[in-house]
Amino acid sequence: MKRFTLICGLVMSVIVLLAGVVSLLWTPYPPQAVSAANRYQNPGPTHWLGTDALGMDTASRLMVGAQTTLMVGVLAVAIAAVVGVPFGVFIGLGHRGLGQVVARASDILYALPAVLLAILLAASIGASIWTATIAIGVATVPVFIRMSRAATITVMEQEYILAAELSGASRLAIARRHVLPNIAPMLGVQAAASFSMAILAEAGLSYLGLSAPATVPTWGGMLRDASVFVSPWQVLIPGLAIVWAVLAFNLLGDGMRDYLDPRLSEAR
């Protein structure tokens, strides 16, 4: 059962990854090829997943859309981890003043989720894939702070930390040599979970038109441009792609957690 979750997540994630990578080299049709004669085709042998309002091939655009999804996800999670983990570790090592300040800052970020941050940035400097990425990344920082803080505290209760302290190791050395290697697997689990949340947030932002420009195919943008009244297929397909990707990285995270630490498994 545990392996099942991990393998499901892994296979599903790899498919998303492959779609994005392959689209760099090859797509069934050029993703921007407009064809007035082929508007709103249903899935079939010529266009596997049909065509949209401008006659553009949905399968090709779906593959190219995976690029944006993956890139925004990777960058946003990287921002969150690079900013959040050092704060979390230092608070976990016992820096109380910093803990208070960061706790208040997290409160504010909780009230300002990614979409609201992106709306603020879009209103002042204009929406782009970068404002979307930064907004999602910043909004995810508290998650990494909280997680790495909790993991650090667990590590710090171990006896070898006491031994290291007694032998004169500095805080920084303990953090680098003992804490980081020990919390790394947990960080991997968190990264997968946050990645799926980032995909969901990016999809929402591109649905609202607050991410990549309209010319770049994105899953959220494809959903926005489609109409349930004209062609339900063109709504269902990008929507299912988002569900697939979110589910993939969720399962990957759950599977990794169960595999690394069976005690944390939900299915006790």
Place this chain on the structure above:
Amino acid sequence: MSISAAVIRRLAVFLATLLIASLIIFTLVQALPGNVAQATLGMGATPEAVAELSRRWGLDQPFINRYWDWLFALIQGDLGHSYATGLGVGQQLAPRLGVTAWLLVWSLPIACAVALPLGMMAAMWRRRRRGFVVNAITQVGFAVPVFFAGSILVIVFALKLGWLPANGYVSITSSPAAWASHLLLPVATIAIVQACFFARYVRSSFIDVMVEDYYRTARAIGWTRWRGLIRHGLRNAATSLLTVVGLQVANLLVGAILVEKVFVLPGLGSLLMSAVAAHDLAVVQVIVMLLVAVVLLINLLVDIAYLLVDPRLAGRAGGGL
């Protein structure tokens, strides 16, 4: 620390957080002040006209002055004027508030009411196929973007079955029946997605109780599983649900913005999005401020509710990590 002192302390933290949030929002939105007058008047405007408009709107003032002026006006209930239309922001906001408020007021309790039995079933049957199915449904459900869920409901209930209108809004005063039918799908959309998210927390809080000795004792003396879970588990699940609701309020508001777009509802979210498109910063900053204030206020109320349930928390600092 007594409970009233703890409540006052949390109130102070709430106000301080609100103040800092207002500074962040104003800073982010007003990062490029000079361009507002230019953008409003268009590229062909004379520099004199731009300068005149900047002066009238106070855009030539130093940043910190503009912030204080905005904040003090806000505290006194003056929400400012739209840069795009010149109308009062409050005037634009008022008819929109009700739509978004109805969405949230209905969807949150429904989500909780669905999540409790769902999570309970998933916990009770966690080693059986039925439990696996319930678990899988919640796992998939919470991977569904709320705007996609809305589209699916429109396809099924409006287009295929023709039971409900696909979009639009009718006010409750003009026709309560039409109001309800127009609100049903948007509310269901938010409620279903949130319920799947809540159900996962409810499930693990029920499981926490099921591994306790007192639950085993209850079972040993002949209580049925249902009785044991309801008598012992429900309180635990309710508290954890309260926590998640606090954490999810912000996402709930974002969900409302997205759902308003799907169903073309004239709420706060659609006003916010059209203000963003028009670079109407005065409207954007007030709406975001309002949404943030609502999130912080609900979290304050959740915190206080906690204190009343568990007075031991009075000694601890509220919220945060």
